[in-house]
Amino acid sequence: MGNHVRVQAPLPAPQKVAPMYFGAVFLITPMRYNIPTAMAHIISVVNQKGGVGKTTTALNLAAYLADAGKFVLLVDLDPQANATSGLGIDHKTLAAGVYEGLIGSHSVRSLIHNTDHHGLKVLPATQALAGASVELVNADEREHFLRKALLEVRNDYDYIFIDNPPSLGMLTLNGLTAADSVLIPVQAEYYALEGLTQLLNTVNLVRENIKPSLEVMGAVITMYDGRTRLSREVLEELYRYFPDKIFRSVIPRSVRLAEAPSFGKTILGYDPSSKAARSYERLAREFMLREEGRI
Ligand SMILES: Nc1ncnc2c1ncn2[C@@H]1O[C@H](COP(=O)(O)OP(=O)(O)OP(=O)(O)O)[C@@H](O)[C@H]1O
Ligand SMILES: [Mg+2]
Numbered sequence: 080m081g082n083h084v085r086v087q088a089p090l091p092a093p094q095k096v097a098p099m100y101f102g103a104v105f106l107i108t109p110m111r112y113n114i115p116t117a118m119a120h121i122i123s124v125v126n127q128k129g130g131v132g133k134t135t136t137a138l139n140l141a142a143y144l145a146d147a148g149k150f151v152l153l154v155d156l157d158p159q160a161n162a163t164s165g166l167g168i169d170h171k172t173l174a175a176g177v178y179e180g181l182i183g184s185h186s187v188r189s190l191i192h193n194t195d196h197h198g199l200k201v202l203p204a205t206q207a208l209a210g211a212s213v214e215l216v217n218a219d220e221r222e223h224f225l226r227k228a229l230l231e232v233r234n235d236y237d238y239i240f241i242d243n244p245p246s247l248g249m250l251t252l253n254g255l256t257a258a259d260s261v262l263i264p265v266q267a268e269y270y271a272l273e274g275l276t277q278l279l280n281t282v283n284l285v286r287e288n289i290k291p292s293l294e295v296m297g298a299v300i301t302m303y304d305g306r307t308r309l310s311r312e313v314l315e316e317l318y319r320y321f322p323d324k325i326f327r328s329v330i331p332r333s334v335r336l337a338e339a340p341s342f343g344k345t346i347l348g349y350d351p352s353s354k355a356a357r358s359y360e361r362l363a364r365e366f367m368l369r370e371e372g373r374i
Contacts, residue, residue, distance in 0.1 A: 119152070119236040120370065121229065122296060123258035127281070128274050129245035132264040132301030134161040135336055136359075137242040140262075142345040143363035145198035149237040152191065155204035156225070156254050157244040158211075163203035166194045167343025176205035180228045181215075181253070187231045195348055200236075212249040221249060222289050226257040247281060255285045260296040265317065267303040267310040267329075272320060296369070297323075299362060301330040328362035331355060 124137040137153060145151045154177060155162040160170040170176070179185040180202065191200050215221045229239060240262075243254040255261065261282055265271050275298055286293045300317065304310045317325050330336075333355035339346050346356040 118233050119239045120260065121239045121241065121258045122260050122262050123241045123243055123254045124262050124264065125243045125251060125254065126263055126265065126274070126278060127245060127247050127251070131266040132330065133245070134165060134242050136262070136264045136299055136301060136330070137240045138162055138165050139346050139359040140363055140366065141199055141238070141240050142196050142347045143360050144238055144366065145196045146347060147363060147367065149198060150235065151199050152202060152232065152236045152239045153199065154202045154229070154239060154241045156241050156250050157204055158206070158209040159244065160204040161340065162242040163201060164343065165340040165345070166201050168192055168201065168203055170203055170205050173203055173205050176203040176208065178205060178207040178211050181211060181224045183228070187228050191232070196345065208250070215249045215253070222252045222256040225253040229257055252285070255282070255293060256290050258293060260294045262296050263298040264301045265298045267300050267313045269309065269313070271313050272316055275317065275321065295324060297326050299326045299328070299330060302332045303329045304332045326362060326365055328358060328365045330358045330362070
């Protein structure tokens with residue numbers, strides 16, 4: 080467990096450069112592009128297909144990262160509010176949520192809730208979000224509402240995860256535009272490869288038209304059943320086509336994972352010794368290793 084004191088990484092020491100023209104001495108601090116910053120890495124969890132494990136992955140990965148001492152915010156951008164209720168918050172009783180942050184009627188910081196996990200907070204979804212996609216359609220810079228809203232809290236966290244709805248509508252476009260990277264849960268099933276190819280094409284479109292810096296962090300295989308030939312074949316095929324893009328940590332099909340949200344708990348809170356819990360813990364470790372390479 081980390082002590083959750085947020086320390087900004089030290090800047091590299093400025094380099095002194097040799098004396099230059101006419102004997103004048105210039106001390107130059109060269110421009111650097113890889114200075115670690117205190118800004119959160121914003122990751123959108125996306126797949127236009129429903130029920131593939133987006134929310135489960137966002138919730139549990141976020142919980143294990145918080146458990147490892149990171150400061151994590153989970154943004155519930157889905158009107159179904161599954162991430163909100165999965166963290167034990169009754170979205171029907173909330174007066175305001177991410178929608179009010181999007182339209183700017185409330186400060187985002189005032190809308191954020193604590194969870195059972197130290198270091199993990201949530202920006203919840205409420206019913207009001209259902210109307211947002213329609214309302215945003217005719218607005219100026221309509222894809223940028225979430226990106227602008229999150230600027231207020233970007234320095235408060237190491238990671239901000241966005242749980243997107245199963246569509247490529249206005250909410251998901253906001254979810255992608257606000258993000259630095261995309262994480263794609265893929266269910267180990269027959270059409271997985273086609274689905275992933277289609278989604279990567281969509282991400283490319285967003286990159287070309289809205290957000291050139293958007294990166295694909297990788298795909299996480301979910302609901303894997305090693306006893307079935309189909310699951311094994313799908314896994315092999317995905318690794319063959321996207322060797323660098325598939326996380327090595329595979330999430331098994333698990334009743335415990337499906338049960339946990341009905342108790343308002345992550346798998347870390349519900350059954351931390353289960354196989355599924357260990358798989359999300361491994362995924363969090365792999366995620367952090369990739370992050371070290373990213374800075
Ligand atoms: N590895 C797993 N094993 C068994 N059940 C799982 C697993 N992952 C998720 N589930 C269950 O499958 C259902 C769909 O998962 P989840 O809600 O995470 O998918 P989603 O992609 O967020 O769905 P939606 O597109 O509706 O937002 C949920 O009931 C969840 O509890
Ligand atoms: Mg979901």
